[in-house]
Each structure stands twice: as C-alpha cells, then as structure tokens.
Amino acid sequence: MSLFFDIKRYSINDGPGIRITLFMKGCPLSCLWCHNPEGISAKKEKMYTRKKCISCRTCVEKCPQQALFLTPDGIKTHPGKCTLCGTCTNVCPTKAMEISGTEYTIDYLMNEIEKETIFMDRSEGGVTFCGGEPLMHPETLLELLRRCGKMGIHRVIDTTLFARPEVVTPIMEETDLFLVDLKHMDSAKHRFFCGVPNELILSNLCMITDAGKEVSIRIPLIEGVNADEENISRSAEFLSTLAWNPKTVHLLPYHDIAKGKHEKLGTTYNPANVPMDPPSEEVQQRCINIFHSHNIQTIIGG
Numbered sequence: 001m002s003l004f005f006d007i008k009r010y011s012i013n014d015g016p017g018i019r020i021t022l023f024m025k026g027c028p029l030s031c032l033w034c035h036n037p038e039g040i041s042a043k044k045e046k047m048y049t050r051k052k053c054i055s056c057r058t059c060v061e062k063c064p065q066q067a068l069f070l071t072p073d074g075i076k077t078h079p080g081k082c083t084l085c086g087t088c089t090n091v092c093p094t095k096a097m098e099i100s101g102t103e104y105t106i107d108y109l110m111n112e113i114e115k116e117t118i119f120m121d122r123s124e125g126g127v128t129f130c131g132g133e134p135l136m137h138p139e140t141l142l143e144l145l146r147r148c149g150k151m152g153i154h155r156v157i158d159t160t161l162f163a164r165p166e167v168v169t170p171i172m173e174e175t176d177l178f179l180v181d182l183k184h185m186d187s188a189k190h191r192f193f194c195g196v197p198n199e200l201i202l203s204n205l206c207m208i209t210d211a212g213k214e215v216s217i218r219i220p221l222i223e224g225v226n227a228d229e230e231n232i233s234r235s236a237e238f239l240s241t242l243a244w245n246p247k248t249v250h251l252l253p254y255h256d257i258a259k260g261k262h263e264k265l266g267t268t269y270n271p272a273n274v275p276m277d278p279p280s281e282e283v284q285q286r287c288i289n290i291f292h293s294h295n296i297q298t299i300i301g302g
C-alpha cells in the first residue's frame with residue numbers, strides 16, 4: 001500500500017480547472033530546491049513545528065517509547081527509540097507534531113475524489129497525482145487512474161518522468177495530461193543538482209509526446225542552476241523537436257519556501273550551499289525571447 005503525505009482540495013495550480021491533488025510519498029530525485037521535501041522519502045516521517053509548541057510536555061509524558069524530551073530549543077526525539085506510532089501527534093494540543101505519510105485504501109481515495117466531482121464538473125477540473133513522484137507507485141497509481149477514467153474524471157500526473165519506460169507506458173495510456181519539470185539539459189549538472197542523470201527523463205518525454213499525449217512543461221528557473229543562456233537555449237532547441245501542441249513552457253521563478261519544511265523535518269535545505277537566486281526580470285525576459293525564437297509560448301508562473 002502506498003503512502004500519501006497530503007490531499008489538497010480546491011487546487012487551481014495543478015492542471016486545468018478546480019482539482020483535487022493527491023501527493024504520493026517517495027521520489028528518486030533530491031533536488032536542492034525541492035518544494036516538498038517531505039515527499040522525498042518513501043517512508044513515514046515526523047515533522048515538528050517549533051513555533052507551534054507550547055512546551056506543555058504532553059507528548060513527552062504520553063510517548064509509549066519515551067522517545068521525546070524537552071530542551072530549551074523545543075521537543076527533541078531519540079531517533080533510535082521513536083517508532084512513528086503517532087501518539088505524540090494525537091495528543092499535541094497545538095498540532096506541533098505531525099506524521100508525514102498515511103496509508104489509504106483505493107476505495108477511500110476514490111471516495112474522497114468523488115466528493116469533489118461537483119467542483120470538477122463546473123470548472124472542467126479533475127484529479128492530479130503529485131508527489132514526491134507518483135510513478136514510484138505504479139500499481140496504486142494505475143488503479144486510481146483507471147477508476148477515475150471510468151467515471152470520466154480528467155486525470156493529470158505531475159511527474160519527473162524518472163522511471164523505466166515499461167512503467168510509464170501503461171500509465172501513459174490512462175493519463176490525460178502530464179505536468180513535467182525540465183530541470184537541466186546537462187546530464188552531469190542534472191545529477192549534481194537533482195541526484196540523478198537526465199537521459200531517462202528526456203527519453204520518456206520523447207516517448208509520451210510521440211504518443212500524442214498532452215504535456216505541459218515547467219522549468220524551475222534558478223539563477224546559479226539553470227537560468228543561463230546556454231541551458232535555456234538547449235532546452236528550447238530540445239523542446240522544439242518534440243511532437244507536442246500547444247508548445248507552452250511555464251517558467252517558475254525560484255523561491256526558498258521549502259526552508260520551513262526542512263526545519264520541521266530536522267533536515268538541511270541546500271546542504272551543499274549552492275548559490276541559488278530568483279531570476280531577475282531581465283533574465284526572465286531573455287528566457288522568454290529564447291523560447292519565442294523557437295515558436296514556444298512562455299508563461300511566467302504555474
């Protein structure tokens with residue numbers, strides 16, 4: 001059974017119309033700027049929000065493993081003792097403790113999706129499977145896609161496309177729209193910034209566009225990573241060769257909103273201290289001009 005770390009209703013940025021977005025846990029990439037670091041690990045994780053904590057010690061007293069203790073910096077956890085049983089999250093009066101990762105049955109998820117069909121129908125929306133990386137859960141994902149398809153629900157996958165072609169192919173046939181991030185054209189740099197090379201991603205992108213699938217390309221635009229003229233030119237040249245229409249790229253200017261999530265997880269944002277900055281308006285316009293020169297429409301934002 002797959003783990004999900006969030007179910008977001010009334011979403012308007014994860015595909016057309018009003019949608020319900022299901023976030024699946026686990027991702028083969030580890031992008032330095034990841035906006036959902038709680039989705040990288042495929043396992044349950046505990047998150048702690050220091051500013052919510054009132055130091056009441058309820059979680060310390062109720063923990064069956066005696067894994068928690070109070071310090072001047074808030075609640076700390078003995079990693080070797082914590083079993084992620086969730087007792088602390090249940091008793092915390094301010095919800096400073098959270099467990100990221102919940103198992104749901106297919107029937108439960110379909111029931112949650114069906115509740116939103118009135119909003120989908122009125123707005124031409126649907127369901128979006130996000131992450132993490134939904135392709136890490138092919139059996140669960142395929143069953144949900146098929147059942148949604150039988151109900152006439154529009155199906156979107158927000159994916160890195162880092163998966164074996166034999167995984168992508170059956171899922172491709174049950175998907176109406178792919179949202180795909182194109183992070184870097186240089187494979188070595190892609191590995192450095194994201195933890196994996198990009199050949200499989202580019203190959204799968206060619207495969208789904210050759211199959212006539214609808215695709216929306218997003219580029220997280222980051223000064224110091226991929227906003228340079230060489231990478232954007234290579235991106236535009238590659239995308240111009242694909243059989244997809246309408247040819248539209250969404251440029252997503254960098255922000256460091258994920259820092260707060262890393263604090264909750266007890267992990268470090270950008271541990272390599274790679275210089276990363278939002279692109280200036282001048283850089284954004286230069287990128288737009290490059291894509292336009294390849295007859296690719298460009299939109300700033302999702």
